[in-house]
Amino acid sequence: MTILLYDLVGTDRSRPFSPHCWKVAFALAHKGLAYESVPTPFTAVKGVEQGVCGTVPVIRDGERVVGDSFAIALYLEETYPDRPSLFGGEGGKAAARFIERWSQLTVHPFLGAAVLMDIHDRLDPADQAHFRTTREARFGKPIEEVPVGRDAGLDAFRAKLEPLRSMLSVQPFIGGETALFSDYIVASAFQWARVISPYPVLAADDPVAMWFERCLDLHSGLGRSVSAAA
Template sequence: MTVLLYDLVGSDPSRPFSPHCWKVAFALAHKGVSFERVPTPFTAVAGVENGRHKTVPVIREGERTVGDSFDIALDLERRYPDRATLFGGPGGEAAARFIERWALLTLHPYLAQAALMDIHDRLSPDDQAHFRKTREARFGKRLEDVPLTRDERRPAFRAGLEPLRATLSFQPFLGGDGPLFADYIVAGAFQWVRVISDYEFLAADDPVRAWLDRCLDLHDGLGRSVPAAA
């Protein structure tokens, strides 16, 4: 049975960009579960599955729906225990929870603000109006003013990646010799801005970039199926 993945898109439905949806896409591929993306712009999210879920990603498998990227990963692990593990056991689930909190608190704030206008510019007009209203309320300033300090803040952002960089000096993936959901959590964040923005978030020689390349090559190049923004 093919799983449906409600996936956030802008004006181009072939370029899904949500970091949380990418986590799920990687997780489905990791489990060997066939899936079909359902392109979902911002203004259509409220109507997904008759409003049963407030955000995407959402997956539908038969009559079942599951929302929230981490809950989806847990559900896949429980439903397909005989396939490649996403966590490697309860300890791996707990560690992935930490990685998710770290990504949301350390990676996402800078990435979201630095790429804000890039996101806006890739949306349809209706979504642009929605995006501007909600994000200006969130940041308390004009949308155009939010990314203005991204250049001066970038060195601190890159320095904050040192725990990730140091870990990858011991092993090719956060999961060890192969990827786990922890890798997809972080890779989803960088895939988000790779798809939506041509800004150089990572230095060319950064080991994190080499790790991201490895992640993009996984599952027959799933991550590379959407070209980088140009």
């Protein structure tokens, strides 16, 4: 039975953009599992699977419903042990937890602020109203003001990626010679920005950008199945 992945979308239902949903899409592809993306706008999230999770991503695998990207990855690892591992063992799971927290604390804050208005502008009117209300509560200011300093902060953001850049000088992926869920965690953050905004968050000659390009090529070019925002 095909797995259902509830995928966050805007006006264009063919362009899922949530970094957390992209983690799951990559994880499903890594496991070689067929899935169907269910386009889900912001205002429909609360009704997904009778609201059992309240956020996306959510997957339905037969009778099982699982939410939260990391919990979904663990579920896939445990349920389909005969397929390629997402973690490469218990140590890989622990390392992925660290990578997830690093990404959430280092990568997401800048990207989320930098592309905030791009997200808003690609939503349906009802979703725009929801997005404005929730994000203005989060940032404590009108959403138009949030990305104002992105150019001034870009160099500092790129500098924070130096640990990743340095590691990529000795191996092609965070997972080593091949990508693991740790790669999908970080690559999905950059995919979020790539799909929703033309803002250049990485320099073309940055080793991080080159790694991201390799990630986009994985699984028959899954990441490239959605074109970059123009």
